[in-house]
Amino acid sequence: MLEGLFGLFHPRGVAELLRDVVDVSIVAYAIYRLLLILRGTRALQVGQGLGFVVVVYLAAQRLGLVTVYSLLDRLLASFLLLVVVIFQGDIRRTLMRVGNRSFLWRWRKVEESGAVEEAIQAAGLLAQRKLGAIIVFEREAALDDFASHGVVLDAACTRELLYAVFISAQQNPLHDGAVVIRNARIWKAGALLPLTNNPALERSLGTRHRAAIGVSEETDAVVIIVSEERGEVSMCFNGNIVRGLDTQSLRQALYGLFYARKAAAYLRDTQEAESRRAGRASLPPPERPPPSEN
Numbered sequence: 001m002l003e004g005l006f007g008l009f010h011p012r013g014v015a016e017l018l019r020d021v022v023d024v025s026i027v028a029y030a031i032y033r034l035l036l037i038l039r040g041t042r043a044l045q046v047g048q049g050l051g052f053v054v055v056v057y058l059a060a061q062r063l064g065l066v067t068v069y070s071l072l073d074r075l076l077a078s079f080l081l082l083v084v085v086i087f088q089g090d091i092r093r094t095l096m097r098v099g100n101r102s103f104l105w106r107w108r109k110v111e112e113s114g115a116v117e118e119a120i121q122a123a124g125l126l127a128q129r130k131l132g133a134i135i136v137f138e139r140e141a142a143l144d145d146f147a148s149h150g151v152v153l154d155a156a157c158t159r160e161l162l163y164a165v166f167i168s169a170q171q172n173p174l175h176d177g178a179v180v181i182r183n184a185r186i187w188k189a190g191a192l193l194p195l196t197n198n199p200a201l202e203r204s205l206g207t208r209h210r211a212a213i214g215v216s217e218e219t220d221a222v223v224i225i226v227s228e229e230r231g232e233v234s235m236c237f238n239g240n241i242v243r244g245l246d247t248q249s250l251r252q253a254l255y256g257l258f259y260a261r262k263a264a265a266y267l268r269d270t271q272e273a274e275s276r277r278a279g280r281a282s283l284p285p286p287e288r289p290p291p292s293e294n
Contacts, residue, residue, distance in 0.1 A: 115157040115184040116254050122162035123224050123233050124247045132228030133166040134178040134208045138187070141219035147180050150191030157186050165189050168228075178211065178223075194218060198239070205241075212236040222257055224250070 057076060060068040119135050126133045136143065151174060155161060165186075166175045177190035195207070196214035205213075212223035217239040225234045225241075234243040235253055242253065 115181055116258060117251075118157050118159045119162060119181065119224060120247060120251050120254065122159040123226055123250060125159065125163050126166055126226045127231045127233050130228055130231040131163075131166050131168060131226065132175075132208055133162070133224070133226040134193070134212055135162065135224040136178050136180045136191070136193070136212075136215060137222040137224075138180060138182045139220045139222065141221065143180055143182075143191075143215070143219060143221060146193055146215050146218060147178065147188050147191035150177060150180060150188030153186050153189050155186045157181055157184060161186060166226075178215075196239075209234065209236075209241065213239060213241055216240070222254065224254075 053072065053075070057069070057072040059065075060072060116137075119137075123133065123135065136147070162179060165172075165179055168175050174190035178193050179186055180188040180191050193211035194214040195210045196217055198213065198217075201210065201213070206227070206229075208225050208227070212225045212234075213236050215221050216223055216236040220238070223236040225236065226232070227234070232243060233245045233247075233250055234241055235245060235250060236242075237257060245253065
């Protein structure tokens with residue numbers, strides 16, 4: 001391995017150099033895409049655990065820990081089968097994404113087209129009228145396996161359409177499910193999400209909140225929930241839930257998750273606007289000129 005590494009620095013022709021550059025670039029890009037696919041999923045956490053087991057195995061072999069080495073040696077003998085069993089769902093989703101045309105050219109900057117702001121405004125309107133809703137922003141981890149029963153809309157993400165989807169009526173079969181936003185567009189509506197199995201959650205949390213927590217535990221999705229009973233807006237990410245958000249705090253949280261720089265600029269502009277309004281409010285009213293004597 002070292003000989004091959006040192007061989008990169010030996011004099012060589014232009015054609016060989018270009019070949020090595022292409023070779024290394026393909027491998028680096030493949031690793032990069034693999035990390036993007038696994039980021040935010042439970043597969044990455046399991047992979048970190050398996051990596052720790054491998055490190056302990058090598059340390060036990062070097063230090064002569066016979067018992068530990070023997071146990072781990074038996075375990076790692078079926079390592080490939082273990083990986084396939086544990087990551088079967090993620091392997092299937094990865095292969096599906098590789099076969100998808102959008103694997104190379106997929107853009108996920110949902111905030112640039114205003115989808116985040118439209119969802120924030122829609123959540124505020126729904127909360128005022130106590131209409132239950134769940135809006136899911138797909139990020140790096142694909143949600144195809146978690147929203148397989150939804151109706152494909154592929155429509156522009158507007159507050160009016162989001163509000164219309166969640167109007168509770170017998171003639172609207174989509175209001176009970178979730179809306180999934182992919183690439184700044186409403187991809188699916190009426191999607192059924194997996195419920196969380198976390199026993200430590202409050203019993204007051206209903207199905208919508210448990211579904212939002214469940215999909216955020218499995219993927220890196222960000223979820224907005226509107227409670228039908230309390231008219232309360234909540235947000236879920238990484239298996240956590242933040243409740244009791246107003247429009248301003250929801251906007252700050254979403255901007256902070258999607259892009260930190262724009263969030264800082266937005267908060268700065270907001271603070272400057274509030275300070276200007278406060279300054280105008282604190283100014284005394286202008287004095288009226290005395291009436292002229294005729």
